[in-house]
Amino acid sequence: MTNPGDSTAVIMAAGMGSRMTDLNTECPKALLPVGRYPMIYYPIRTLEKSGFAEIIIITRQSCQAQFASALTPGMVPVKAKLEFLGISDQEDAGTADSLRLIADKVKTNALVVSCDLITDGDLLDLMSVHRKNDSSLTVMLSQLPTAITADTVVPGFKAKQKNNLGEKISIGFEYSNVEHVVYWKAQVDMEDELVAFSKKFLNRFPCARIQSSWTDCHVYLIRDFIIKYLKDKGELSSLQGELVPLVVKKQMSTFHPAKLQEEAGMDSPNGDLKLDKKKDLVDYAGETCNKLSHTIKSLSLTSPNFGSNEDAAQKDLIRCYAYRQTSGFCVRTNTIAAYAEASKQMPRLTSQFFLPKQTAFQNVPENTIIKPKSQVGADSMLGENVEIGEKVSIKKSVLGKFCRVGDGVKITNSVIMDDVSISQ
C-alpha cells in the first residue's frame, strides 16, 4: 500500500468554516453532509481514485473522535488507510500550522487537499505537471463554475454572500508556458491604486498573462524543502494567503552557495537551527540540489536554461506551476453558496464519486415513503428513510436522512439536512 509518487496525502479538515458559520455550529465543516456523505468523503474519494492508499487527515483535537466515527468503513465506503491527527483547538491555527504537524512524515512531496474540495479532476494530472516541470510547488486551479458566480439563488443573507470577489486572485502565467505561475496576488491585497511590477520581473518573464478567472482549489503538491522551510519559519500561517505567494515570488531569487557556506562556517555544525531565521527559502532549495545536479542542469539539453550563462541554473531553483483544470466539476464548499451549489449538483455527479458497482445508484432510495401525487424530480436526491406526504413536489433539491415532509409542500432549489420535518 503505497501512494503514487511517494507523496504524502494530507487532507486539511481543521478549518472552522468561518464563511459558513450558520451551518456548522454543531458539527465541523468537514462533516457537513453533501449529498449522502459528509463533505470530507469527497476528497478522500478523489484521492482514492488517484491511487492513494494512505491518507492523513488533520482535524481539531476536539473533533478527532467525531471524525473517526463518521468515517468508519461502515458509514462510508472508504478503502484507504486513514490516519487522524489532531491539532490544538486554538483559534489562530492555520493551514500552514497543520502542515507543520506532519513535516517529518513527508519524504518527497506532500499533496495537500482541502476537506471541502469536490471535484472530478484527476490528481494524477496534477502530479504529472509537477513531475514534468520538476516543480517545487504545484497548485490546482480551476475555472469558476459559472453557476456560482452568476445567478444561483443563495440561501442566507445577500450581503454575506458577496465575498466571492474577495476570493479572486490575479494569477500570472508565463505566456509561453501557461503552466508556469509567475505572479500571484489576491485582489483584496491590492490596497493601493497602483500595482507595481519590478523591472526584474518583467525582464525575467517578459510576457506574462495575468488572469483572475481561476480559483485556487486548495490542492497543493509541495516539495519537501518547502515544508522544511515552513517548519523552521514560524510566522507563516496560511498556505494560500502566505506560502503560495511567497513561493511564487521567490522564483526570482538567486541562490548564493557562497553566502550559505560562509554562514554555515561561522556556526557550529548544528548551527543550522540558529540560522533558520535568516535562511531564505531559496537556500533550502539550494541545499536540495548539489553541485552535480547543477552541472547536469546546465548541460542538459532539455533544461530550460541550456546554453545560457552558468548562473542561470542557480536562479531557477524554485518553480511554481499550476495544473489548470478546465473541464469537469470542481467546487470548494467553503461558503453557503458553494455548499448549496455542490449539494444540488450532487445528483448529477453521483456516478463520479461512487464505486463502479454502485453506479446504478438511485437518487431516491428504496426505503423512502412517498405518498401519492407527489413528485420527486430526477435532479433531486433524497436521503434514507425520508417520508414524503401527499402532493409534494421536490425539484433540484437535496434532502437528508429521516426527513419528514408534510402534505402539499413544494421544495425547489433547497438543501435540507437530516431529521428535518417540514409540515404542510
Added chain:
Amino acid sequence: MAPKAKKQPHESLKQEHVLQAVVIADTFNVRFGPVTLKKPRALLPLVNVPLIDYTLEALAASQVQEVFVFCCHLGEQIREYIKNSKWQDGSSSAMTVVTLLSDSCISVGDALREIDAKSLIRNDFILITGNLVANVDLSQVVEEHKQRTQGKDKSSVMTLLFKNAQPGHRARCKEDEMFLLEEGLTKRLLYFQKSQDQMKFPIPKDILLDHEDVILHNDLMDCHACVCSPIVPTLFTDNFDYQTIHSFVKGILINEEIMGNKIHMSIIQDKYAARVSNLQTYDAISKDVICRWTKPLVPDMFGSSSKKRVKNGRHNVYCGEDVTLSRGSSLGNNVVVGGGTVIGSSTTISHSVIGQNCRIGENVKIENSYLFDNVTIEDNCDVDTSLLCSDVHVLANVVLKKGCVLAWETVVGPQVTLGNGTQLMSEPQKDEFDDLDLSFEGKEKAPDGQANQEKMEEQMDTASYGAKCRAYLYKPFIESDDEEDEIVEDESWWLSATDLRADLSGGSEDSSDEEEDEEDSNEEGGADGEFALDSEEEGEDVVDSALGFNPKACLLKVDADFYKELVATLVRAESEKIKEENLILEINSLKHAFTVPINEVIHSLPCSFIDLAKKLQGNSGASVPSVLAAFKTISSRYSSVLCNYMKDSESQLTAISGIGDFVVKNEEYRTRLPQLFNILYDADVLTEASIIVWYNQSPSPPGSNKALYHSFLKKLAQPFITWLQTAESESSEEEEDEDEDGDGN
C-alpha cells in the same frame, strides 16, 4: 496570437477601397548626430539602399496603392530622390507616391494635422515612419483592423503594430523600451508606458480588477507603424497637444471612458520589422539585413533604383559590380561591398558595409563599420565600429576607435588616433536654436557669416585630427523641454555593439545600461564648463596622507554663503514645520539669490541635511550615531524635497558626489558612508541604479587625483554596494528589504 495568414483574395476589397499609407519621413530628433545634418535620415543608406526604399518596398509588398510621404527636414532632397526613383516610373509597382513638404512641422502630430487639413485620407490607412525595415504584410493588419471596426468593436481607432523581441534583443531601441498591457482575448491595448530606467512599473489596479485576462508585455518593440481609422487625423486636429503617436495613444487610453475610442494591437511573431531609430539600431538592423532576416529585402534581391547586380557569396559576402579586390585582401563574414569599390592589398574587412566607389588602401583593417559611398581610406588605417559618411577621406595611418562618426566630406589624418565616440563633421557646428546653446561657451559656437570663417579655421583642431584635416567636433544639442518625455541619450552604440565581448564582469543587460549612463555622466561632466570637478585650477599639491590624494583638488567648490544660508533655511524649516513644497520654493529662491547653478544645489543638499541633523542633535557635541539617526528621520520626512531635486540619474550622481565630498571633509563620517547611502536609499531618494552607476564610474586617467578620490570613496562604500548587489537579486518588494536590512547594517 499572430494574425494568421488568411489567403483571401483581396481583389474584391481593392476595387472598393484604395489602400492608403502615410509615411512620415522625419523623426523630429537628432539621434543620428552629425550624419543627418546634410541628408535626411530617410535617405541614409542602410546596406547601400536608402532607408525610405525599405519602407516603400514594404508598403508595395502590402498592396498599398497610394502613399503620401511627408517630409520636413531637408524635404527637397527626399522629393528629388523619389522623383527619380523607381517608384515614380510606374514600371515596378502600381503604387503612387506623393511627397508632401512642410517646413513648419515639428512633430508627427503636426504632420497628421496637415494631412487632415488637406483631407487626403478616405479610408483606413497605414501610418508608418520612413525608417521601418519590414517584410510583414501590412495588408493583413489592415484587414484585421477593418474586421474589428466593422464587427463588434466599432470604436477601435487604431491598431498598433509590435514586433516580438525579448529584452536584450539587439534591435530593441533603448529609448523605445516600453511596457504595456493587452487584454487577452480582444487584443485591446489597456495600458501603455514608456519604460526608461525605472525599476518599478506601477499600473492602476483597476485594470487587473476589471479585466479577467490581461497580458503583460515587456517583450515587444514598437514598430512605429499602425493602422488608423480615418478619424485619427481629425482627432489630432481636435487635440493640439497630441505631438507623437505615443501621446496620442496615451490620450486615447485615458479618455477611453469618455470618448469610447479604443486602441488595439497586433504582434508580429515570425516576420521581421524594426525601425532604424538611432545608430545602435542602425547597426543591428544592418546586420539583420546582411544575415538575410529581412528577406526579400536583402542586398542581392532588392536594390535601389540603380539596377546594379549584387552577387551573394558564402558567409554573407555580397559584392557589387566592378569591385576590385587586390591580392592579399580578404573579406570576412557579413560584408557588403558596393559597386566600383577598390580594395587594396593586405586589407581585411569583416562585418562591415562598404558603399559604392570607395577607395580603400593597403593594409587597412575595417571591422563592424559602415562606409557610405565615395569614401577614401588610405593605407594602414584601422577602422573599428565606426560610421563614415559619403566623401569622407581618411588619410594614412589613422586609427578610428569604437564609435567614431565622420559626417559628410570630413577629412582626418594623417597619423592620428580618434578616441571612442568621436563625432566629427566637415563644417563648424551651427546653432540651430540661436539663443539656446549657452553651454558651448563660444568655443564650438559658430555664428553664421563669413567674417568668422577664418577664425574657425584656426580652431580646427589639427593636433587631434591630423595636419590635413577638415574636421570639427560635433556636440549633441541639449534638447529643450518642449518635447515632454523625450530623453536625450548619447550615442553609445559602440557599447551595445560590443558589450557582449567586452562586458566580462556583469554579463547581464543591466550592466550595459549602466555603462551607458556612466558614459553619459562622464561626458556631461566634461562638456559643462561650469561643473568643473577638474583638478587643473587648483595649484596646491597637498596630498592628504590619510587619503592618498589631494582632497582639495577633487571637491566641488561650493559657495560658502549659499551653503550657510541653505543650512539656516533648513533649520528654520524644521523648527517652523514649513511644508515641503514651500521649502522647495525657498531653496529655489536661494539658488537664484546666490546665482548658484543647479548642480551645486543638488550637490549641497544631502550635506546640508546632515548638517541639519547635527544641529538638531545639539551641534558639535553630538555623537555620530545619533546624528545619523536624526538624519534618517529627517531624510525620510523631507524625501519629497530631496526627490524633487534628484529625479534623474544625473542629478543623483551629483548628490552622491556631494555626499562623497562630505565624508572626505568630515573624517568621522568616513566609515559611515554606507549608512549615509543606505538612509538615502531607504528614503527613496537615491535609486539603486544610480548608486551602482556611480560605483562603476572610472574617472580617467587612472592615477589622477580624481581617480584616487573615487577609488577611495569606492572602498568606503563597498559594504553597501555588496549589500545592494545581493539584495538586487532578491525581489525588490519592500517587505523583503526590511528582512534584509539586518544583513546590510
